[in-house]
Each structure stands twice: as C-alpha cells, then as structure tokens.
Amino acid sequence: MPDEELHRDACKRARNLSRKIRIFDEEQGIDVGRVAFGLVRTAARRNGQGNVPALRAPLLLRPLVLTSRTAADSDFTLAVTDEPELNPVLVHALDEHYGVEVEGIEDALDSAADGITGMALAEKVYARLAEAAAAHGVELTLERGVVVGTFNYVKLPMVEDLANATELLTSHDLVAALAGFEPAKQALIADAGEFRTPGVDELDPADEYLVQDADSSQHRAIMTALGGQHLLVEGPPGTGKSQTIANIIAGAAATGKKVLFVAEKRAAIEAVLNRLADVRLDGLVFDLHQQNASKREIAQQLAQSLDRVAKEPPVDTDELHERLVASRQRLLDHSRELHLRRDPWNISAYEVRAALLDLPDNGVPGVFRGARLHALNAATVREVERRLKDFVELDGLRILRGDTPWANADVRTEDDVRKILVELDQRVRGRAADELRVQEDLRLHDVEPAGHPGVAGATGGEQARRGAPRVPVFQYHAGTDEIVATPQADALHKR
Numbered sequence: 001m002p003d004e005e006l007h008r009d010a011c012k013r014a015r016n017l018s019r020k021i022r023i024f025d026e027e028q029g030i031d032v033g034r035v036a037f038g039l040v041r042t043a044a045r046r047n048g049q050g051n052v053p054a055l056r057a058p059l060l061l062r063p064l065v066l067t068s069r070t071a072a073d074s075d076f077t078l079a080v081t082d083e084p085e086l087n088p089v090l091v092h093a094l095d096e097h098y099g100v101e102v103e104g105i106e107d108a109l110d111s112a113a114d115g116i117t118g119m120a121l122a123e124k125v126y127a128r129l130a131e132a133a134a135a136h137g138v139e140l141t142l143e144r145g146v147v148v149g150t151f152n153y154v155k156l157p158m159v160e161d162l163a164n165a166t167e168l169l170t171s172h173d174l175v176a177a178l179a180g181f182e183p184a185k186q187a188l189i190a191d192a193g194e195f196r197t198p199g200v201d202e203l204d205p206a207d208e209y210l211v212q213d214a215d216s217s218q219h220r221a222i223m224t225a226l227g228g229q230h231l232l233v234e235g236p237p238g239t240g241k242s243q244t245i246a247n248i249i250a251g252a253a254a255t256g257k258k259v260l261f262v263a264e265k266r267a268a269i270e271a272v273l274n275r276l277a278d279v280r281l282d283g284l285v286f287d288l289h290q291q292n293a294s295k296r297e298i299a300q301q302l303a304q305s306l307d308r309v310a311k312e313p314p315v316d317t318d319e320l321h322e323r324l325v326a327s328r329q330r331l332l333d334h335s336r337e338l339h340l341r342r343d344p345w346n347i348s349a350y351e352v353r354a355a356l357l358d359l360p361d362n363g364v365p366g367v368f369r370g371a372r373l374h375a376l377n378a379a380t381v382r383e384v385e386r387r388l389k390d391f392v393e394l395d396g397l398r399i400l401r402g403d404t405p406w407a408n409a410d411v412r413t414e415d416d417v418r419k420i421l422v423e424l425d426q427r428v429r430g431r432a433a434d435e436l437r438v439q440e441d442l443r444l445h446d447v448e449p450a451g452h453p454g455v456a457g458a459t460g461g462e463q464a465r466r467g468a469p470r471v472p473v474f475q476y477h478a479g480t481d482e483i484v485a486t487p488q489a490d491a492l493h494k495r
Contacts, residue, residue: 014076018066020150027265032150033064035080038122039143040090040129042098052097057090059129059142060122061151078148084121089153092160098138102129119144174230188230197223201332205321209251211279212243226251242268246275253284283308344377 021033036058044054062080069075086102094100116124123142130140162169169175173191176184200219214222218240224231225248235241245261249272252259263269269289276282283305339348368376391397399407411417 011074011076014066014078015068015073017148017150018068018073018076021064021066024150024152025266027267030152031063032152033066034058034061034149034151035064035078036061036087036147036149036151037084037119038126039145039147040126041141041143042138045098055090055093055097056143057093058087058147058151059090059126060084061087064148084117086125087151087153088156089151092156094133094138098133098136100133100136100138102132119146192229195224195227195229197227201328205324206317209254210247211250211281212246212275213240214244214247215240218244218247222247222251226255242271243275245272246281249276249284250279250281253281344374346378 017033021031024030024032038059040055040057040059042055045052062084063082065079065081067077067079069077091102094102123144126140126142130142133140173184173187177188197220200216203223210219210222221231221233221244233241233244249259249261261269261272263272266289269287273282273285273287276285286301286305338350341348409420411420
C-alpha cells in the first residue's frame with residue numbers, strides 16, 4: 001500500500017483476524033477465515049409467526065489463509081484457496097424464514113471454471129438467486145463489495161440434521177424428556193430405578209476394563225455408561241473427566257461397542273486421545289476432527305489400525321485376576337476388622353486410634369490391665385465424668401485467696417518459676433538427705449518410748465537384722481508445680 005497510515009491500519013486488522021482464526025483452529029478445530037464476495041440484503045417483513053428481521057449475509061465465500069511475513073506481524077500475505085461456495089447459512093435463512101427454495105444455483109458456480117471470479121461471479125449467482133426469491137414474493141438487493149473476516153457455520157449440518165429428524169427425536173424418551181415431555185420423564189425414572197450400578201468390590205476383574213486410574217465416583221460413572229444408562233457427568237477442570245471418557249471408550253471397545261465422542265473444543269478431544277495413546281489404544285480411534293488430513297492419510301490411519309489389531313497376541317490374565325481378587329479380599333477384611341465395634345466399650349480400633357491422637361503429649365502413669373480394664377466399661381467412665389463435672393461445677397477446683405501459701409507469691413515470669421523450682425529442688429534434696437539420716441539413726445539406736453520399756457529394743461533389733469528399707473519419703477518430679485509437704489526436720493529428730 002502506498003499510504004503508510006493505511007498500511008498500518010490494514011496490518012492491525014490482519015493481525016487481529018489472524019489471531020481469531022488461530023483461536024478457532026486451536027480450540028475448536030475449525031477453519032473460519034473467509035473472503036466474502038457480495039452481501040445479499042432483504043427488508044424486514046412479517047409472516048405468520050411474527051416479525052422477520054432484515055437479512056444481510058455474504059453471498060459467495062472462499063477460504064482465506066493469512067500468513068505473517070515478519071516476526072513482528074508488521075506485514076501479511078492474504079491468499080484464497082479452494083473453489084467459491086454459495087453461503088449455506090444464506091440458503092438456510094431464505095428457506096427457513098422466507099420460504100425461498102434455492103435450486104440450480106450450483107450451475108452458475110460452474111462459471112468459475114470459465115475464468116469468471118470475484119464480483120463478476122457473485123453478480124451472476126445473485127441474478128439466479130434474485131429470480132428464485134422473486135418467485136416467492138421476496139425482493140433481494142446486492143451490496144457489492146469484498147469482505148474479509150471469520151464466518152463460522154460449522155453447526156449448520158447439525159441444524160439441518162435436527163430439522164430432518166423430527167419424528168426420530170420425538171420417539172426417543174431422552175430427547176422428549178429434555179424437551180419437557182412428562183410421560184418421557186417418568187419412563188426414564190422407571191428405567192433408571194431398575195438399574196443398579198455394581199460396586200467396585202463386587203466386580204469380577206475379567207468384566208472390568210479400566211485403562212486409567214478411577215476413584216469410586218468415576219468408577220460409578222463408567223459402569224453406568226457401560227450399562228447402557230443415560231447420565232450427565234459434571235465437574236470442574238482437573239477432576240478426571242478426560243480419563244473417565246477414556247475408560248468408557250476402552251470398556252465399550254472391549255465389549256464390541258462403538259463410541260461417538262464429540263466435543264466443542266479440540267483441546268478436549270486431544271486430552272482424551274492422549275489418555276488412550278498413553279496405554280497404546282490410540283489405534284482404536286478414528287479422528288474425524290483432525291485438520292489438514294488428506295484422503296491418503298485417513299486411509300493410512302485405517303490400514304495401520306487394522307494391521308495392529310491383527311498382530312495383537314492374546315493375553316492370559318487368569319493368574320493376575322486371581323491375585324487381584326485375593327489382595328482385594330485382604331483389604332476388605334482389614335477394613336472390616338478395623339471398623340468393627342468391640343466389647344465392652346462398643347468402639348472400633350479405628351475410633352481408639354483417633355482418640356489416642358487427641359490425647360496430650362504428657363505421659364499417663366496409670367495403666368489398667370486384665371480384669372480392671374474389663375470392669376472399666378463405658379458406663380463407669382460416664383459415671384466418673386458425671387461426678388467430675390459435678391465437682392467442677394460445685395467449685396471443687398476453686399482456690400480462694402489465702403487458702404494456699406502461693407497466694408502471696410511474687411511469681412510473674414517464666415524465669416521466676418525456674419528460680420523457684422531450682423530452690424525447691426535443692427531444699428527437697430536436702431530434706432530427703434535429712435530423712436535418710438534420721439532413718440539410719442533410728443536403725444542404729446534403740447529408742448525406748450515412755451511407758452513401754454523393751455519395745456524399742458525389740459523393734460530395733462528386728463530392724464538391725466532385716467535392714468531398714470531405704471524408701472524415699474519425698475518424691476519430686478522436675479517440671480511440675482505440685483509439691484507434697486513432709487514433716488519438719490526438727491520433728492523427725494525428736495526421740
């Protein structure tokens with residue numbers, strides 16, 4: 001373009017158009033880039049069903065290829081490919097809304113073989129189209145011009161199939177139920193009520209064909225689909241829908257069934273194909289959605305799949321399935337024993353383990369064994385809990401100021417506590433040493449209490465023969481704040 005400003009504007013438009021074409025190709029696998037020759041227009045009109053809006057649609061379409069000539073997308077090359085075609089959406093709209101049946105227009109398109117192209121060909125086709133429309137009382141006008149853009153009519157064949165399959169659709173309970181037909185809904189409910197999805201632990205491994213991991217919910221969806229039931233599987237991205245579909249396809253193929261898998265976006269198809277390719281089952285798939293595939297490539301794909309199937313050796317899985325059943329039974333037995341409630345507490349080992357995890361880290365000195373453990377049943381524990389609760393509610397743990405020697409203690413920090421514990425430890429150790437000396441003195445010296453002559457001598461002699469037990473009178477556990485008082489040392493020295 002000689003004008004630099006026009007060139008920049010054209011490159012900007014081409015860049016945006018190229019991005020849109022690429023997005024449709026990557027996400028939906030369809031080619032929507034087209035060059036439109038001529039625009040057909042009609043005036044708004046009213047028919048028996050209401051107002052029909054004005055029509056403005058391309059007349060002829062040719063596929064477009066946009067190629068960037070620079071890395072910065074500052075220049076593009078536009079090229080048209082294949083032969084021109086009459087806009088099928090225009091034909092459908094004229095037939096659906098205006099009652100115009102277009103026939104014989106293809107003959108006008110044959111003029112392209114004679115070198116007539118572009119707007120000249122569009123005007124020739126328009127003349128035939130306007131003649132057919134006039135026969136039905138519809139006036140058309142042609143807007144001359146060439147337009148480049150995205151034209152997506154990939155769903156038109158589906159629309160035409162639905163329009164031609166009215167009787168087939170109305171006879172299908174599922175379609176009728178989706179349309180709100182109440183008897184069809186009740187028929188589906190009755191049919192589903194008779195179906196029972198086999199549990200994951202009830203299936204014979206020989207009847208299961210999972211090729212990807214599946215949890216319980218995915219397994220239920222797979223078995224429901226393979227059981228011939230209607231279902232809808234919903235889930236956010238990353239919840240295993242593609243692997244579930246791959247399992248359904250593999251299971252259906254293993255039982256001699258065919259599966260039609262369709263998706264709005266190409267990425268969804270690729271995800272399932274990759275799942276099947278991971279387990280070398282991609283040969284089961286005939287990809288009708290692939291782009292730029294020639295007839296030769298499609299024939300080669302079919303030949304390779306047939307050749308692979310013919311060469312697959314038989315697989316002996318009897319021993320593997322026996323080991324699987326045995327392992328599954330061991331797991332079921334373990335789970336049953338783990339959750340079985342037992343006497344006298346009527347709780348399971350799993351519940352005991354969960355309760356142990358809730359216990360504090362402090363050690364419990366008391367251990368119950370044998371008959372005492374059996375006697376300590378749930379009723380006894382509830383009674384102890386009730387009494388302890390009553391004790392607390394009656395202020396049994398309440399300590400009034402002045403009732404304890406610690407009431408006036410100036411202990412405010414953790415360091416103060418440590419100092420007191422050290423001092424108490426030293427005093428306790430000293431008191432324990434005094435007690436041992438007193439016991440030694442009592443063993444070595446006979447003490448005759450007043451009014452009871454000879455008693456001390458007899459007992460002292462017995463102690464001398466047997467040896468006085470050296471049992472500590474005072475026990476102190478570091479790290480606790482409980483101190484058990486003992487008699488004063490001077491009282492123990494009294495004779």
